[in-house]
Amino acid sequence: MxxxxxxxxxxxxxxxxxxxxxxxxxxxxxxxxxxxxxxxxxxxxxxxxxxxxxxxxxxxxxxxxxxxxxxxxxxxxxxxxxxxxxxxxxxxxxxxxxxxxxxxxxxxxxxxxxxxxxxxxxxxxxxxxREAFPIAGEKRSELSEKQVCATIDWLASFHGFWWKRVKSFDRAKLCLPPLEHFKKTHTTVADEGVWLNGGYTYYATRLDEFGDLCQSESEWRGPLCGGLSSEDGAASLASIVAKFLAPTISGERHVLDYETLIHGDVKSENLFTTASGDAVAFFDFQYVGLGLGVCDLAKLFTCSVPQESLEEDVAEEMGMGIGEEKLLRYYLDKLKSVSGKDYDWNVFVRHWETALVDWLRFQASWGFWGNTDWLEGRVRRILKDEGWIAYVKSV
Known part of the structure; x- marks a missing residue:
């Protein structure tokens, strides 16, 4: 020290x-x-x-x-x-x-x-x-309704701004997962760029925790550690979802046209708000990198949005609620306005559902907190949706 x-x-x-x-x-x-x-x-x-x-x-x-x-x-x-x-x-x-x-x-x-x-x-x-944004988001606290909207505004603006610029990044210079980076460079220095894969919870860097899940008695051991069908061989659902979401150096992937820069650690304690709660400023950009904007939203919705804003009556298994849809459409409208690009609602929803499954994989492996009843109920329904299964297998 x-x-x-x-x-x-x-x-x-x-x-x-x-x-x-x-x-x-x-x-x-x-x-x-x-x-x-x-x-x-x-x-x-x-x-x-x-x-x-x-x-x-x-x-x-x-x-x-x-x-x-x-x-x-x-x-x-x-x-x-x-x-x-x-x-x-x-x-x-x-x-x-x-x-x-x-x-x-x-x-x-x-x-x-x-x-x-x-x-x-x-x-x-x-x-x-704190001079302009004096209210600190506290650790694992819920944001107010106004703060939630301001946070979604910030994320949609950030994602939208970088969505139309991200293709200018030299992917070969972006930082690989930690062990791969060290194996390639033999240094602990990231000389240029951001993470190739934004966030710190993605599958490639959490294999030890996922291995523990696959040896546990958790409800999620079977769904996440097993494949979607006999045709998948040894591929787990978690790895299939990870392949769908993970940016690549070549850029040759199914969701390339929707990749942007993501914050990577979206939660209440990484932002300040104005006294009125109508605007926010984010900090802690340690895990900024390429990805789908919905991956930022998945953590925000689970960890910092009041559950009643998503769904008043949480069930063991459930589809998208009115509150959840309202917030997602608010984000999507802002995202398209800022970027000037189109993002079909049905495609967006498939990306959103996949991000929820991946986020649940991390929580089930590492430990649950936040709106876990809502998250688990949503993922139970998603995993039974044949349309979603076909979509993620199409990568």
């Missing part, structure tokens, strides 16, 4: 590039598993402007310095995923975020230090989103 003095030295070095000086700093929180700190900085211009009284402005330092790791843990998927994710987040803030219009609110990166091949430390100084 870095000392307060070391953190302040890094902050001062970054601030100096912007002609700013550090007045004070305090740690707001430690990052997951001790990989760094989020600090609030109070700063002033380093050059006197002639004003008799100046008020310090608030900025945020995100400082990444992974803890000392035992040799046998250096190349584990968990460690590599975390280290790579912070490089990818920095790439997003320094290269991609500046391209976005102001209505897709994210922090502005003023200055950054990237790591070299022999170092995993990185640091960024960014705007303090």
């Amino acid at each position: 870095q000392s307060q003095q070391n953190i302040e030295n890094v902050a001062s070095e970054l601030l100096a590039t912007q002609n700013l000086k550090l007045v004070s700093g305090k740690s707001l929180q430690s990052l997951w598993a001790g990989y760094g700190h989020i600090c609030q900085l109070k700063v002033l211009p380093s050059v006197t402007t002639g004003l008799s009284q100046q008020r310090p402005i608030s900025l945020i330092l995100k400082y990444i310095s992974p803890p000392t790791t035992k040799p046998d843990q250096l190349h584990t998927e968990s460690h590599l995923r975390k280290v790579l994710s912070y490089h990818i987040e920095q790439y997003f803030y320094t290269h991609l975020a500046p391209q976005m219009p102001p209505e897709i609110a994210v922090a502005k990166c003023f200055s950054s230090i990237g790591s070299k091949a022999d170092s995993t430390a990185t640091a960024m100084i960014m705007t303090d989103l």
